[in-house]
Amino acid sequence: MSESPALRTARRRYLAVSALFWLPIGLAFAPAVLLFTERGMSLTAVAAFFAAHSLTAAALELPTGGLSDVLGRRSVLAAAGLLDVVALMLLGLGSSYAAFAVGMGLKGVARALSSGPGEAWYVDTVQAHSGPDADLRTGLSRGGAATSAALAAGTLVGGAVPWLLGLGPDLGARLSEATGGVVLPLSVPVLAGAAVSIVFVVYVLTMLREPPRKPATPSSVLRGVPATICAGLRLSISELTVRRVLLSAGAAGAALATVELLMPGRAAGLTGTAESGAVLFAALACAGFATSGLGSALAPLAARLTRSGEHAVLAGLGVSAGGLLLLGVTATSSGPLSLVVAVGGFILFYLGLGAASPNENELLHHRVSSEQRATALSVQSLAQQLVYALSGLAVSALPVGPLPWLFGSAALLAGAALWIRRPAPVPAPVARIASASPVDVSGRPGTPPTP
Incomplete structure (x- = not known):
């Protein structure tokens, strides 16, 4: 059976979301350590910044996953993108220990918020149209490929741009002088990552459509998130x-x-x-x-x-x-x-x-x-x-x-x-979204899948 246009659209949007989220991480990966040391930070301080990122992400993994299951995928993904914008601006323009520590901490929060909602949105959409036994492997594999390609491209560009700015008439020195030392050549890929993160937020808010959910209230979130985590x-x-x-x-x-x-x-x-x-x-x-x-x-x-x-x-x-x-x-x-x-x-x-x-x-x-x-x-x-x-x-x-x-x-x-x-086969769980009338990726009510 040929794949429906709605599923092809969902896959394309999932690939775009995967690439747009990870491209800024690739851009900041190559120059990060050198940028910190160029700003006068010791290697011990750099290690502390990365620890702040990892520990924050680990501590918030479960609460943010539960939040996505309760509030919805799109809002949590958009929040991750907004935090990335703030974090990358702090890292690209900051010059103090506090700015870098807060920036890396916010990156950790964004990483925790992002680990799951995009993929969960894609799986929800596919199963809403094709049932709980729908093929997921193809879309997930292409999403992984898009993530890796974005990281690879970002790493290359992030490492090459500061070097290129130092060639010829030394544009990097002119840039630093024009900005009073606020923007260094090593800052440019990080700030470019912040710009890409803005594009990511806009894309998520305009392109990812979800089936209607029961409106969340503070009390429902406080009850629902711990219950979801425990389950x-x-x-x-x-x-x-x-x-x-x-x-x-x-x-x-x-x-x-x-x-x-x-x-x-x-x-x-x-x-x-x-x-x-x-x-x-x-x-x-x-x-x-x-x-x-x-x-x-x-x-x-x-x-x-x-x-x-x-x-x-x-x-x-x-x-x-x-x-x-x-x-x-x-x-x-x-x-x-x-x-x-x-x-x-x-x-x-x-x-x-x-x-x-x-x-x-x-x-x-x-x-x-x-x-x-x-x-x-x-x-x-x-x-x-x-x-x-x-x-x-x-x-x-x-x-x-x-x-x-x-x-x-x-x-x-x-x-x-x-x-x-191989484990013995068991019936796949029927998600609440699959039992409802499917919603196509544009947000309009869809046609129930053909048996």
Whole structure:
């Protein structure tokens, strides 16, 4: 059966929302640390800024997920975008410890608000038109690819713009002088990210349409959010597939902590200096985002080749673990062959994670109802962030060499082992939105799906 125009429109809007939200993050990623230090911040202060971001996001994951399930997807996504605008303006124009700390804290709030509503909106829309058993994998895989492409493009532009401003007549110096030092060349990508975030807010408010919800009151929010969180946590413990998804997210968090902590030092060792190593790491990060996007695009093919979403997750995490293993066995060796093997391992790591994620999330969405969807995604994100933080401490305590890489590989293999056996099929939950008259993406009442 051919796909309806309404579903194609919903997919396009989901891809646009994914790209517009993550592009500013990519733009700010490359210059962030250098911008802080250029403003006179110590490395200890920089570490504190990033801790403020991570801890704030982790603390608010569950409340903001419940808020999205109670208030609606569009309003929470728009709030995330508005906070991003304020945060990026503070980071791009600020010069004090307080400005940067508040900016990174607001980024953490925005990150928590954004982890789930966009994807939940897409799944709600698809299931409203096609029923609870509708195909989700294709749209989720393309959303992951759009996110990775936006991060890759943003990282490249964010790293290149300050360098380009320093060429020729040194436009960067003129810019700093004209603004009294308020705007530095390193500020430009961050401020560009704030402009993109404004576009994101406008797009969300004008393009994302939701089925009518019961108007929220302060008392209903205070009752509904804790109840939704508790229901989501109970489901995470009691339902086998949901539990597997959360544990797999934790395994991915351990692996990502390993790569992101160890790769900068390894890049510096390859190039000989910290400065050139930073450039190489930025290029590697861009390549990692692009490869993850390719893996996401290949997720439906992986499911077809392995004959199930569960086996596709198993294969993806296994490939990713193999990539980390290759990085581990080349950790203490040098030479062209070792470099080729390490690059191959890096590519396999991100390719496998990219292919596994959409298949995991489709399995998750078929086990949760609309009323718990954003909360479940927030629990998944929380699991990854908490394990990421703890694994970072563990990796930093291990001796330099293959062992830290093997730690990350073992975590991924453990996550893959969860999917060796397929669970017995259970009826998918019928979301309240699916039982109502569907609403098309323009907000008009739709035609009930054909059986």
